[in-house]
Amino acid sequence: MMLDEDDDCPELVPIDTQPGPPVGQIPVTIITGYLGAGKTTLLNYILTEQHNKRIAVILNEFGEGSALEKSLAVSQAGELYEEWLELRNGCLCCSVKDNGLKAIENLMEKKGKFDYILLETTGLADPGAVASMFWVDAELGSDIYLDGIVTVIDAKYGLQQLAEEKADGLVNEAARQIAVADLTIINKTDLVTEEELKEVKDTVRSINGLVKIIETQRSRVDLSEVLDLHSFDSKDGANLAEKLQLVKPTRAHLDKSILTVTFEIAGDLSEDALNAFIQDLLWEKIFCNKEGQPMSVIRLKGIVSFADKGHQVMLQGVHELYELNETQQLWEENPRINRLVFIGRNLDKDILQEKFVSTVLLGSEKN
């Protein structure tokens, strides 16, 4: 895990080269989505479904209504603390005000009582920032791992929310939530026509060329589609390689600025040069598009080849953090093709690819 030193200066941790999902750690899935999209409905549904997991759910909720919200309590000093509610099926639930990290820390003291954590963010949260907190919080890092980011979208109001103009330089939160997602759930399909639904789908796809899209009413999903996605670990090395081949670059659609860019380059890369390239892109933000606007990456994925490694290496990035992990997948006789997918703002494929080839690829002019 690597981190921009400009932030709170947490310790830099060496890149983890263990293949496969973390052993003995508890998965966390972040449930995000714009105000009222159906996040709490999804969590309530998951809590009441039949499954063999003991799930701990952290709700970000202030509204009235759900009985689950009673777990939110205010101490005499006025600060909020959470109380865990144990449900009949063995699940745990609590409701919090902030980003939920504290609640997870408290929850970890109840280790053994649950085996999965679902965290709802507020509708306006930047899930990328929440996700990256798990990577930096060393204390939590050994106990939990981020399994995936699920974004719930309102089929009826989603397009309107995506079209909301933000002040200069700010990204529309709804678009950012889609950009960072591993899975999107287009909910409230009962409220729209086929054509309206298709437009929402096309728009989601135009922002994120990688994401899986499912449609629901009342957030009723097959649990296996939401849990254990392994979006960030290298267990899925082979799957990711296949998936990346299918990614189509997208064209700016509603939110004019966020889109997906992808390219394939055959050959081996210099590991140092790749780190420098990613850091220039994510931290220094020195790359600009043809209009001179700085490129800003929200999500990054890739499979890359290093000359001295027989295994494929997976690249994962969210926000300003990224990881390179060796997968269990050998290149063997497969041609060594680096595949990269960038989701973000002001991205220009030609400029990115040119820079990548001239600085990161071994055997090109500079190397």
Ligand SMILES: Nc1nc2c(ncn2[C@@H]2O[C@H](COP(=O)(O)OP(=O)(O)OP(=O)(O)O)[C@@H](O)[C@H]2O)c(=O)[nH]1
């Ligand atoms: N018609 C319709 N209404 C739905 C559906 N799913 C959820 N709702 C309603 O939409 C409202 C908002 O749902 P929530 O689950 O609270 O949404 P949320 O994303 O948690 O909302 P916030 O936490 O306030 O951002 C509730 O009144 C739900 O009953 C659906 O598929 N169709």
Ligand SMILES: [Zn+2]
């Ligand atoms: Zn909610």
